[in-house]
Amino acid sequence: MLPKKSSSNSKNFVKKVILILIGLCILLFVINYLKKSLFIIKNTICTHDSSPCSDSLQTKFAQSAEGKSLFSFSDSYAQELIKNNFPEIKSFQLQKKYFPPALVWQIFLRVPVAVIRADKDYQIDEDGVIIADNNTNVLPQLKVDVNFDHLDIGNRFSQEYIIKSLALIKFLKLNLLEPTEINVISKFSTEIKLKTGEILVFSTQEDGKNKLDSLQLIFSRAKIEGKKISYIDLRFDKPVIVYE
Numbered sequence: 356m357l358p359k360k361s362s363s364n365s366k367n368f369v370k371k372v373i374l375i376l377i378g379l380c381i382l383l384f385v386i387n388y389l390k391k392s393l394f395i396i397k398n399t400i401c402t403h404d405s406s407p408c409s410d411s412l413q414t415k416f417a418q419s420a421e422g423k424s425l426f427s428f429s430d431s432y433a434q435e436l437i438k439n440n441f442p443e444i445k446s447f448q449l450q451k452k453y454f455p456p457a458l459v460w461q462i463f464l465r466v467p468v469a470v471i472r473a474d475k476d477y478q479i480d481e482d483g484v485i486i487a488d489n490n491t492n493v494l495p496q497l498k499v500d501v502n503f504d505h506l507d508i509g510n511r512f513s514q515e516y517i518i519k520s521l522a523l524i525k526f527l528k529l530n531l532l533e534p535t536e537i538n539v540i541s542k543f544s545t546e547i548k549l550k551t552g553e554i555l556v557f558s559t560q561e562d563g564k565n566k567l568d569s570l571q572l573i574f575s576r577a578k579i580e581g582k583k584i585s586y587i588d589l590r591f592d593k594p595v596i597v598y599e
Contacts, residue, residue, distance in 0.1 A: 396420040396428075398457040403464060412462075415440065420458055425451050428458060442509035443486045468524045469537060470494045473503035481521050483512035495524060495534045500541060516559035520545040523563045530567055544590060558590040569594060 399416045401408035408416075419436055420428075433449050443465055450459040465486045467478035478487040479497060485506050499517060512518070520539050527534050533550040539559070540546055547555045555570070557563040566589045573596060577584050586597035 394425045394453065394456045396423055396425060396458055397455045399460065400457060401460045401462060403462050408460075408462065412441075416458070416460055425453065425456050425458070442484060445480070445482075467494055468521055469497040471497045471499065471503075471506070473506045477506050477508075479512070479521070481518075481525060483514075483518050483521060485510045496536050497521070498536070498538045500539055514542075516542045516545070519559045519563060520557075523547060523557060526564045526567055530571060532570075553584050554586045556586075556588040556590060563589075566594075 399413070399420050401413050401416050403412075407413070419440065428449070428451065430449075433447070437444050437447055441462075444462050445465045446463045448461040450461075451457075452459060465480040465482070465484060467486060468481050469479050470476045471479050471485075475488060477485045478489070478494065480486055485508055488506075488508060497520070499512075517539060520537055523545065524534055524537065527547070527549075534547050535550050536548040538546040538548075543558060543560055545557050545559050545563075547557065549555065557566065570587065570589065573587060573594060574584070577596075577598070583599040584596060585599045586595075588595035
């Protein structure tokens with residue numbers, strides 16, 4: 356009789372396990388259903404510099420969330436969404452609100468530093484990303500050692516020497532020097548024309564920021580001596596200066 360009792364206990368145990376598994380499957384199904392039905396995104400909010408985003412950005416964010424659940428917006432999904440659809444955005448912070456379901460985007464826009472010309476003018480930021488196809492701002496013109504028939508919004512220049520040339524624009528402006536034209540001569544040199552007429556030549560094989568102290572000293576000395584500079588070559592340890 357003992358073996359029969361043991362067999363009966365085994366069958367009961369198997370039944371309990373099966374029931375538990377079925378219960379877990381039903382529970383997971385219900386949870387997944389509730390996630391998708393109860394947490395459908397009802398609203399999207401976009402801010403930039405503590406102000407509402409433009410109408411066009413608000414619309415694009417709303418369309419990207421339409422019919423989606425909050426749980427589908429993982430960090431990796433949000434990163435891909437921004438990368439593929441919003442080239443004008445440099446970085447962002449995303450907050451999820453569950454009652455009612457909403458997405459709150461705080462975005463940080465790319466700032467154009469120059470204009471590059473192909474079939475028309477394109478704005479480019481300090482990271483080498485094409486962010487607009489117009490020249491609404493007074494921006495210096497960037498000339499590179501490659502010709503382009505057309506550029507697309509979101510295209511990126513990854514060449515280090517071009518990125519270093521773009522960085523020089525910011526450094527010069529911080530020192531109250533206004534560039535009007537940046538001519539990337541080669542992988543090794545960039546020529547910059549200032550609004551006041553001077554031409555500066557930098558090496559793109561080193562950090563041009565390190566040359567700015569020398570540059571300020573040169574301009575200060577020329578001003579004291581009453582001289583007008585036309586050309587400064589900063590590629591060497593001792594800058595080459597040409598006066599008018």
